[in-house]
Amino acid sequence: MSSLGKVLLSKPDVAVNVFIVIPRDLSEEITELLVREGVMEPQVLESGSPLVRELENYIALLEEAKRVYEYLESNLERRTVVKVEMIPESIRRTVENLLADLRKVYEEVSSLNNLITSYEKSLTSSLILKELSENLLRRYPNGTVSLIHYTGKYVAIRTLLVPESSVDYVKNLALEVVTELRRDKDVVLTCVFSPERLPEVLNNLPEGSTVLELEADPGTDLRSYTRDLELKLEELSRSVERLRSRRRDLLESRVKDLALLKAMVESEYERLKILKGAVRSRYTVTLSGWVLRSKLKHVLNALSRYPTYVVISESENPPVEFDNIKPFKPFELLTELYGVPTHYEWDPTPLLTYAFLFFYSLMMADVGYGIGVLLATRYILPKFVSDPDSPGFRRLQKILYAGGILSAVVGIVAKSFLGSLLGKYLPVERPLIDTINVVSMVGLCLAIGYSFTFISHSIALAKNVKLRNAFDAVFEAGILLVMVGGPFVISRFFGLAFLNVPEGVYRMMQALTIVGITMVILSRVKTIGGVGGFLWVFDVIGIAGDTLSYIRIAGIAGGTALLAELFNVLIAQTLNFFGNTNLVIGAILGIITALVLHTIALALSAISPFVHSLRLCLFEIASKFYEGRGRRLKPIRIPLGKVVV
Numbered sequence: 001m002s003s004l005g006k007v008l009l010s011k012p013d014v015a016v017n018v019f020i021v022i023p024r025d026l027s028e029e030i031t032e033l034l035v036r037e038g039v040m041e042p043q044v045l046e047s048g049s050p051l052v053r054e055l056e057n058y059i060a061l062l063e064e065a066k067r068v069y070e071y072l073e074s075n076l077e078r079r080t081v082v083k084v085e086m087i088p089e090s091i092r093r094t095v096e097n098l099l100a101d102l103r104k105v106y107e108e109v110s111s112l113n114n115l116i117t118s119y120e121k122s123l124t125s126s127l128i129l130k131e132l133s134e135n136l137l138r139r140y141p142n143g144t145v146s147l148i149h150y151t152g153k154y155v156a157i158r159t160l161l162v163p164e165s166s167v168d169y170v171k172n173l174a175l176e177v178v179t180e181l182r183r184d185k186d187v188v189l190t191c192v193f194s195p196e197r198l199p200e201v202l203n204n205l206p207e208g209s210t211v212l213e214l215e216a217d218p219g220t221d222l223r224s225y226t227r228d229l230e231l232k233l234e235e236l237s238r239s240v241e242r243l244r245s246r247r248r249d250l251l252e253s254r255v256k257d258l259a260l261l262k263a264m265v266e267s268e269y270e271r272l273k274i275l276k277g278a279v280r281s282r283y284t285v286t287l288s289g290w291v292l293r294s295k296l297k298h299v300l301n302a303l304s305r306y307p308t309y310v311v312i313s314e315s316e317n318p319p320v321e322f323d324n325i326k327p328f329k330p331f332e333l334l335t336e337l338y339g340v341p342t343h344y345e346w347d348p349t350p351l352l353t354y355a356f357l358f359f360y361s362l363m364m365a366d367v368g369y370g371i372g373v374l375l376a377t378r379y380i381l382p383k384f385v386s387d388p389d390s391p392g393f394r395r396l397q398k399i400l401y402a403g404g405i406l407s408a409v410v411g412i413v414a415k416s417f418l419g420s421l422l423g424k425y426l427p428v429e430r431p432l433i434d435t436i437n438v439v440s441m442v443g444l445c446l447a448i449g450y451s452f453t454f455i456s457h458s459i460a461l462a463k464n465v466k467l468r469n470a471f472d473a474v475f476e477a478g479i480l481l482v483m484v485g486g487p488f489v490i491s492r493f494f495g496l497a498f499l500n501v502p503e504g505v506y507r508m509m510q511a512l513t514i515v516g517i518t519m520v521i522l523s524r525v526k527t528i529g530g531v532g533g534f535l536w537v538f539d540v541i542g543i544a545g546d547t548l549s550y551i552r553i554a555g556i557a558g559g560t561a562l563l564a565e566l567f568n569v570l571i572a573q574t575l576n577f578f579g580n581t582n583l584v585i586g587a588i589l590g591i592i593t594a595l596v597l598h599t600i601a602l603a604l605s606a607i608s609p610f611v612h613s614l615r616l617c618l619f620e621i622a623s624k625f626y627e628g629r630g631r632r633l634k635p636i637r638i639p640l641g642k643v644v645v
Helices: 024-037 050-074 092-139 164-172 198-205 222-253 253-279 293-303 326-339 349-363 367-384 391-413 438-468 470-494 503-548 551-579 583-624
Strands: 014-021 041-043 156-163 174-183 186-191 282-292 309-313
Touching: 014 024, 014 293, 014 349, 024 282, 024 293, 041 367, 050 092, 092 156, 092 174, 092 186, 092 253, 156 164, 156 198, 164 174, 164 186, 222 253, 282 293, 293 309, 309 391, 326 349, 326 391, 326 583, 349 438, 349 551, 349 583, 367 391, 367 583, 391 583, 438 470, 438 503, 438 551, 438 583, 470 503, 551 583
Parallel strands: none
Antiparallel strands: 014 282, 014 309, 041 282, 156 186, 174 186
16 A cells, blocks of 8 residues: 555555465474464364365366366357456456356357257258259159158158268168268268168168258159258358357457456466365475465565475455554554454554544643653553563553653643643743633534544445445445535524525535435435334434534543643642742742642543543544454464563
């Protein structure tokens, strides 16, 4: 994925299934190598295991595909060069899809071929009879069809197509030979037989002999019979040409699919056939495991110095690994709390990183508290864990470091440094974010909530369009239309002045809202049945609930600021009380009081921003489009670093 994509929504690194056939005496060495590299989940396969059976099923699929494309290819009337520009990522799935389509073509071509064979056989027979009739007409101008085929009381006449080597044998069986025609390696004989011996003769004809059947009455004159045969030959020729044209058009319309299937099958079949034999060999061992695409080249290079045979295959549900750029790596911890991404969805870690830090810094908008978070993360938190060097704790520390730094930055903008105690000395004329002003903070949080809810549903729409989930995509599109038009309808209904718009714009927003609600209802009825006819109300109302949920930011930010100001009043009173007696003692006691009270304020305020930022990220943002039902790759590796025993 491009770098730009990785700063918005990243894509997980998907694993592929790797089969490695190795000599049995090298199995331990190669397995140890893979464990040392830490990139694979190795497993020794035994004959009859599910993976071996799956391999055998795949080979059977390829064999069927090979039979289908070879048959269809043999029916192409001319050679065609087709450029296969790219082999799909999932070869097996593509082979299955192509084979499902080409099976229908195979059946239709097979049916057409049967008809063509039948018509061609009739065409050959009719052509022979026409030549025979013309030959007899020259000798017997007034002859009838009985000269070709007749059964009477004293004689029977039959016309036979026999191999050239069997001519003398048939002549010896006949009483008389009426006519004889040579055709390539066969001979047409019209013979007179005894009616009593006819069944015996026909049952003992030489192999390759055929009795020519006639549809005409024996009394039909040969001249009219010949004309009928000419008409029949023309009709049969047209029928054969129509069938061949249909077969040609059918095959040419699918020649690209045929070429792609051939390319994939020929590349897969032989190596998998060899692998199937190797799996069953007592002299080899087959290792199987998952390897990330990004690590695959490294594994193949490591194995290149060994006499191995490697086959890479796709799977419908492969494990994955996060694939984020370095600044987002610690925040994968947040995503994991919801789940691991599946191979077909986006990893929301970059978006959750922005959202978490934004929410956290707004709730903890104070320079002093930001610095306090940094100090507590560095010196106090490690005291509460058994292994401060564990990867999970390190990631949590990095998250809190980033949150503390941004809290201090937002604190400058909010002109807050331990509240107004030192904030009044910050070089900011007036706060751009006034955390104590409840009305302005609620308005800001509603705008934030609306924006993130809209973004979340937009991503859900893009995901469903990508996965071709039609009705889910309609639902998300309907939600977005309601979010665009709904605020204007609500403002007109409740008489809110801040969203007043011209009448024409309002009518358009009203129409968008109605269309959006209709789309939501339709999608719900289609996906969950009749109950969706009233459950849609909760979906529409839920938009408002999702947006209002962000008001918690204003509540926690305001609570933190008010607590700081309350403690500042106590500090001022302490300083004034003791300062009137002794300025030095008053200053010392004031500083001590400030440190104690604001440390208490930090302790009371530190957990809520983290918890509620996390809740907003997981339940208000990620839940709209993120499933998190994937499995993270767990390669076997030798652990390095500290080991607790």
